[in-house]
Amino acid sequence: MNADKRYQIFSRLQAENPNPETELEYSNAFELLIAVMLSAQATDVSVNKATRKLYPIANTPEAILALGVDGVKQYIKTIGLFNTKAENVIKTCRILIEEHNSEVPQTRAELEKLPGVGRKTANVVLNTAFGQPAMAVDTHIFRVANRTRIAPGKTVLEVERKLLRHVPKPFLVDAHHWLILHGRYVCTARKPRCGACVIEDLCEYKQKTELE
Incomplete structure (x- = not known):
């Protein structure tokens, strides 16, 4: 895979979806942080169902902290691993209040110090x-x-580093969303929908399928 091919791939993904967005519903950085914490081993659909009920009641670190672990559980009990997630959400809210003036930190090092944030x-x-x-x-x-x-890479970290190195700069900020959506709806796990793929001729996958 050469640089020209990569540029063409992301040009086409951009043309198909100029403003890609996460499918998680949120209105600020704090709501996004909590939603992403809840989404581990869960679908965006299930998280959105829970946060649609939670956020109108509590969508700040202070308000969620006031609910307590048991209060949070009542809103997220339909999500997998909800017991652990509720505890991590409360711990994270406390840290945001005490150490970050209730703001979401903007560095990886500070974010990764929050419970439940990898x-x-x-x-x-x-x-x-x-x-x-x-x-x-x-x-x-x-x-x-x-x-x-x-x-290509054998580990998540290897793939992450290669993407950051090889994705052309004009596409770097949005590449994450294009690739997730492409994997979710076109390049699916069991049977990729190659016949419906805008980058089929550029892709180097050897076992291409026909669109059903």
């Missing part, structure tokens, strides 16, 4: 809330990067 979550927040060129590699991005050969 590298992937930090990267989503940095990229989506603050427009930083961070690459949150989930299962979709890992699959697409390897299948297409845009940035």
Whole structure:
């Protein structure tokens, strides 16, 4: 996969979707942070259902902290691992209040100090809330990067670093969203929809399929 091919790939993804966005629903950096924390091993749809009920009641660190662990659980009990997530949300809110003036920090190091926030979550927040060129590699991005050969790697971190190095600069901020959406709806896990793919002729996947 050469630089010219990568440029063409992202040009086409951009043309198809000029302003890609996360499918998580949020109105500020704090709401996004909590939503991404809740989304681990859960679908965006299930998280949105929960936060639609939670955020009108509590959408600040102070308001969620006031709910307490049991109060948060009542809103997120339909999401996987909700017990642990509720505890992490409360701990995170307390730290944001005590150490960050209730603001979401804008560095990976500070974000990763928050309970329940790993590298992937930090990267989503940095990229989506603050427009930083961070690459949150989930299962979709890992699959697409390897299948297409845009940035093949054996580990999530290797793929992340290769993407940051190889994605052309004009596309770097939005690349994370394009790749996730492409993996979610076109380059699907069991059977990629190659016949419906705008980058099929540029992709280096050897076992291409026909569109059903």
